[in-house]
Amino acid sequence: MYEFDRLLARKGTHCSKWDALEQVYGNPDLVPLWVADMDFPVLPELEKALAARSVNSTFGYTFAGEGYYKSVTDWHLKRNGLSLTKEDILDVPGVVCGLSFVIAALTGPEDKVLINTPVYPPFFSVPKSQGRPLLLSPLRRGKERYEIDFDDFEAKLREGAKAFIFCSPHNPVGRVWEKEELENIVKLCARYGTLIVSDEIHSDLIFSGHKHIPILNVSPEARDISLIVSAPSKTFNVAGLKASMLLVKNPDLRKRIRTLLDQFHVGVGLFGYKAAEVVYREGEKWLEELLVYLEDNAKFVVSFLESRLPRVGAYLPESTYLMWLDFSAYGLTQEALMGKMRKEARVALNDGVTFGKEGKGHVRLNIGTTRALIQEGLEKIEAAFGK
Numbered sequence: 001m002y003e004f005d006r007l008l009a010r011k012g013t014h015c016s017k018w019d020a021l022e023q024v025y026g027n028p029d030l031v032p033l034w035v036a037d038m039d040f041p042v043l044p045e046l047e048k049a050l051a052a053r054s055v056n057s058t059f060g061y062t063f064a065g066e067g068y069y070k071s072v073t074d075w076h077l078k079r080n081g082l083s084l085t086k087e088d089i090l091d092v093p094g095v096v097c098g099l100s101f102v103i104a105a106l107t108g109p110e111d112k113v114l115i116n117t118p119v120y121p122p123f124f125s126v127p128k129s130q131g132r133p134l135l136l137s138p139l140r141r142g143k144e145r146y147e148i149d150f151d152d153f154e155a156k157l158r159e160g161a162k163a164f165i166f167c168s169p170h171n172p173v174g175r176v177w178e179k180e181e182l183e184n185i186v187k188l189c190a191r192y193g194t195l196i197v198s199d200e201i202h203s204d205l206i207f208s209g210h211k212h213i214p215i216l217n218v219s220p221e222a223r224d225i226s227l228i229v230s231a232p233s234k235t236f237n238v239a240g241l242k243a244s245m246l247l248v249k250n251p252d253l254r255k256r257i258r259t260l261l262d263q264f265h266v267g268v269g270l271f272g273y274k275a276a277e278v279v280y281r282e283g284e285k286w287l288e289e290l291l292v293y294l295e296d297n298a299k300f301v302v303s304f305l306e307s308r309l310p311r312v313g314a315y316l317p318e319s320t321y322l323m324w325l326d327f328s329a330y331g332l333t334q335e336a337l338m339g340k341m342r343k344e345a346r347v348a349l350n351d352g353v354t355f356g357k358e359g360k361g362h363v364r365l366n367i368g369t370t371r372a373l374i375q376e377g378l379e380k381i382e383a384a385f386g387k
């Protein structure tokens with residue numbers, strides 16, 4: 001049994017979630033339920049492996065060993081039936097960095113990039129920072145979950161999207177996309193000549209009753225027109241170690257991306273390689289226990305809201321430790337909503353509008369922490385907002 005009910009003492013470690021509160025929210029004493037990492041002790045085998053790598057050691061130039069490639073390829077095959085070879089993998093330090101290189105390598109200055117909103121803020125900023133015009137296709141709110149509005153999606157593709165940056169599973173709405181939805185995406189993108197860049201960083205964090213399907217497994221056509229950006233960072237809480245990867249089956253796309261990565265001398269450090277190798281080889285049981293804890297956290301939040309904050313809307317997430325909460329029934333401006341969270345509730349949450357204009361009235365809650373801390377945050381919100 002691993003310990004997910006013990007809060008790590010993270011203050012004073014330069015961790016963004018706890019130590020950047022003052023800088024971002026102007027108050028160091030908020031309950032930190034914002035930036036997407038977790039407060040749990042890491043996989044013990046990882047701690048041991050990194051410590052062992054530090055003793056009597058050498059930290060010179062390092063390359064990825066066979067053990068790293070074996071761990072990565074075994075993991076994807078076992079967890080999601082995705083068969084990869086070493087050649088399919090391009091190493092990048094971060095997922096957002098990977099997205100940026102893909103956009104730079106595979107689109108030109110006037111090429112339009114499509115995204116579904118609301119979505120993780122860098123989906124806006126990455127294309128924009130490279131001068132690529134954005135096409136936005138808002139997700140539709142269904143009865144029990146968000147869905148892709150395929151009429152709108154196709155209309156946006158028809159406007160000439162060169163690339164579609166896809167969030168699978170989706171942050172912040174917590175969807176695990178189903179086979180029919182994925183097939184439809186691939187069919188439409190193939191029809192309009194649109195490349196699918198699938199950010200699958202959350203794909204190990206899947207709750208019961210759902211199954212992640214990697215975009216590369218949807219069909220042979222999907223392998224030609226898509227690629228995956230992946231990492232162990234969300235799953236095993238190792239974002240600070242900077243190890244991520246692009247999974248690309250199409251040799252032409254891969255060559256074009258590799259050329260750009262080589263031009264800029266992009267790579268991963270030795271602790272990043274070591275971490276990815278160890279967590280993927282030895283972390284499955286830890287992950288299974290984590291998923292039980294996270295899913296119970298999500299159920300706890302939904303039942304707390306139903307009984308004590310019934311005006312707040314929320315769906316039970318299918319994936320991720322992030323929840324998308326709808327406070328629009330309170331009729332506040334976004335500024336007033338966020339101000340109340342900060343000054344009265346004294347809880348740090350992500351501002352919904354940073355995920356797109358559909359995020360008005362919303363906040364994102366991070367449940368990758370102990371139930372006790374979540375309860376403390378929710379009780380403070382209850383005290384500030386009332387029934």
Ligand SMILES: Cc1ncc(COP(=O)(O)O)c(C=O)c1O
Nearest residue numbers: 036094095096097120171199201
């Ligand atoms: C969908 C998505 N992509 C990428 C990232 C960040 O990845 P990285 O830190 O490796 O750039 C996050 C972090 O929350 C995310 O939710």
